[in-house]
Amino acid sequence: MRITQGFCPKCGAPAENGELCGRCRLKDTVWVEVAPRVECIICPTCGSVRTANIWSDVAVDKDELGQSLVTSVIKYHKDVRDIKTEISIVDTSSNRSLATVRVSGTLYGIPLEETHDVNIVWARVQCDRCCRIAGSYYEGVIQVRAEGRRPTPFELRRAGEIAYQVEDQVQEAGDRLSFVSDIDETKDGTDIVFSSQAIGAAIANDICGALGGSFTTHPKLIGEKDGVRLYRVTYSLRLPRFSRGDIIKHGKEYFKIMRQSKNTLFVFDLLNGQSRAFREVESDKLLGNIRETEKGIVIYRDADLFGIINEKTGANEEMAERPWLDAKEGDTLLFVRDEDVLILAGRDADQTDLETITLEDTE
């Protein structure tokens, strides 16, 4: 038998120090509270959830969401120990679910257990982002063009990839209202339609970082909403005169363009195979692009010359060999022409490098 130092003043049961016994203390205590109803506002289009007027993306399914909603309306008394909560949810209609909540615990040494029902109301409201997308809302457009030429298929594809990469980055960073609304190819380039100033500036900067060129912005007042002026901004982006892979004559020398920043061409010297960088000048002449050169099969190698058969015309021609390319008979060489001089530009089998250079490589 337990040794006690007193009795409960209310019921006379043994109790330590003559205080209220556990049973009497429990009588006036609510050990658990479970709200009978919980509402969740959810976007039917994208599954975002609104809490306290703020929309956020949730990475959980409806069942997990229901579990956490119901858990949020169960409040245990602070002294309850050995808490156990079991929640099972059944959908009763498309916008109602019923949760059965079994709660148990121990308070003042007494085990307790109850069952409650919680009605979950799923309210469907289109979120801020989906409203914008549905309304074709946009803040601006980046017009990707090139100086004196049409952008190459490679440049158009890279510009689109960059736009979606930036979109992924900003969405991951929690900027839900920044997205790419549309990418349209036009007859002289591509138009990237975007939803916020932040993403527009980021995409335009990244495209110029990767492909060269520069842009100017042209804001236009389009109206007013809730006292705030709304602007639509056109980014007029000009890719440079030359593109990656172009073969140019600069002074008396020949170069293949590897990449470029705003003013500088980073090139491969077709004479000695070295990397160089210089400013583009007006007199630089475009001779071709590595993806669209003439081709010839090596039939002999003699006195620093390659003898080739032109793949297209069948003509026998010769061009100077270069220390950076160790070709042998049967190889297919790429070359461009400067008047009647053939300039060795590469070997057919080596031409995957330009396609696989990624944005990171150009920083």
Ligand SMILES: [Zn+2]
């Ligand atoms: Zn008592």
Ligand SMILES: [Zn+2]
């Ligand atoms: Zn949505």
